[in-house]
Amino acid sequence: MLLGIVLVALNLRIAIAAVSPILDIVRRDVAFDDTLAGLLGAAPLVSFAVFGSLAPLVARRWGLEPTLVAAMLLSGAGEVARSTTEAPAAFIAWSVVALGGMGMGNVLLPPLVKRYFPDRIGAVTAAYSMTMAFSTTTPPLLSVPLARAFGWRVSVGSWSALAVVAVLPWCVVLARRAAARRRGLDADRRPRASSVPAARAGGGAGRAWRSPLAWGLAVTFGMNSLNTYALFAWLPQILTDAGLAVEAGGRWVGLLAILGLPLSFAGPLLAARMRNPWPLVALLAACYVSGYLGLALSPVPGTAVWIVLLGLAQGVFPVVLALINLRTRTAEGATALSGFVQGVGYAVAVPGPVLVGVVHEATGSWTPALAVLLVTVGVLAVASTVACRPAVLEDTWAPRPAR
Incomplete structure (x- = not known):
């Protein structure tokens, strides 16, 4: 399979x-x-x-x-x-x-x-x-x-x-x-998920939205998606406005995408070996912070360094995908958690690219827009402390009320 x-x-x-x-x-x-x-x-x-x-x-x-x-x-x-x-x-x-x-x-x-x-x-x-x-x-x-x-x-x-x-x-x-x-x-x-007895499923009749773990993962996922889509939408213009040619901006975005490959492989493997992978997520969040500060303070002389850091930061995505399974006991729980995390996470990310554009247009500078993204990285870092705790969803969600 x-x-x-x-x-x-x-x-x-x-x-x-x-x-x-x-x-x-x-x-x-x-x-x-x-x-x-x-x-x-x-x-x-x-x-x-x-x-x-x-x-x-x-x-x-x-x-x-x-x-x-x-x-x-x-x-x-x-x-x-x-x-x-x-x-x-x-x-x-x-x-x-x-x-x-x-x-x-x-x-x-x-x-x-x-x-x-x-x-x-x-x-x-x-x-x-x-x-x-x-x-x-x-x-x-x-x-x-x-x-x-x-x-x-x-x-x-x-x-x-x-x-x-x-x-x-x-x-x-x-x-x-x-x-x-x-x-x-x-x-x-x-066994099919529906065939797992409720007692063994550890609260299979619960609701993911009642779980702090689910919310931690959803916010972490959402903040990362917001940053990823904002970068792909605006990075070429940020670099062009800093003095690079249009073609160069496109090439740097291509590199940003390629840099996601190694962490896509290594991230889940590392997360699976760690009881609490928050240090890994914190390191990736630090890559976001360093990359944004670099783009704000010295976008052209250090372009390669900032793009590499921002590309590595995308490793948060595969780590969260691994945690969806590592923090559930059953396929039923994984289905509920995956739907909640990705549904809420992508919804949270929707306004991100638009917000960055609005802030830039209102201020005439990319520095305030990058500051907004830095705030979202801070939210990611805090939410991930809950997301990475060694807990299991089926033990943290509340049961549905009896009918």
Whole structure:
């Protein structure tokens, strides 16, 4: 099942990464105005928040694997549909569909790791989070050549093939499970989350939002996502306003994305070996602080140093993904925690890029905008003290009131 998890992870950022480099080409053909382009820019975070929150509800009814298959098919259908549309509003709507499937996949992968690899959480989380980072950096390298050779519609729609490939291993799992049921057997010998007795689930009837641990993880995740998306949105302009060429700003953003790869692999492995990984998160938060101070005080002479620090700081993301499983006892708990953390976290991150832009426009300087980001890093550091405590969700959430 490792192949199935990695293939799904490969799909979870494509709807964003494959379109950004060719957005100007798309805008000329589909006649986007600036308002619609802004809506498209906000669509990933909003879609991840909304559909991520819905994923646990659907999974509770359908099961993890069927919900994942549906999510990937939804994503692929959205990719194909938006590549054929002529209307800008329809392009955004189908983009939301594609992003929604990916948002559900974001939430479902941690509990699937918990179910199939409970004794290798760090290693498997490292594998799939690194794949997600790879899927962020690779499509931009291919989208422009594809668009030049075959047109933007082929460039956008062709990525749907990966969604189809990603569902194949899970279809095999479901087919084997159905055949086993017909024979009265359990094919994979693994308990379904719904079959775990409530007593063993450690409060399986609880609500994640009642848990301080869940809130700590959600705020940590949200503050990190806010910083990540704000950086990708504004770093090129920050560097351009500091005197660098436009092309150089783009290259530094590319480096920022690439630097996420090593920590995507190392972060979960380190977190799994530490009883309380707060020192690791604090170190990554310090990288954010140093990078922002550097951009504010000396953006050009030390550009390489600041970008490296900010790239390493993105390691908070895979650490939180690992903690979703390390801080739960069951796949049921991991599903609830993953949906809560990512749903709340992405919702918290939505206003981040806009807020940075508003502060810059109001003050005419990037220093106050960077100060806002420094405050969010402080919130991240405080919230992570709760998120990293050696506790288990099922022991911290309150039971639902009796009906």
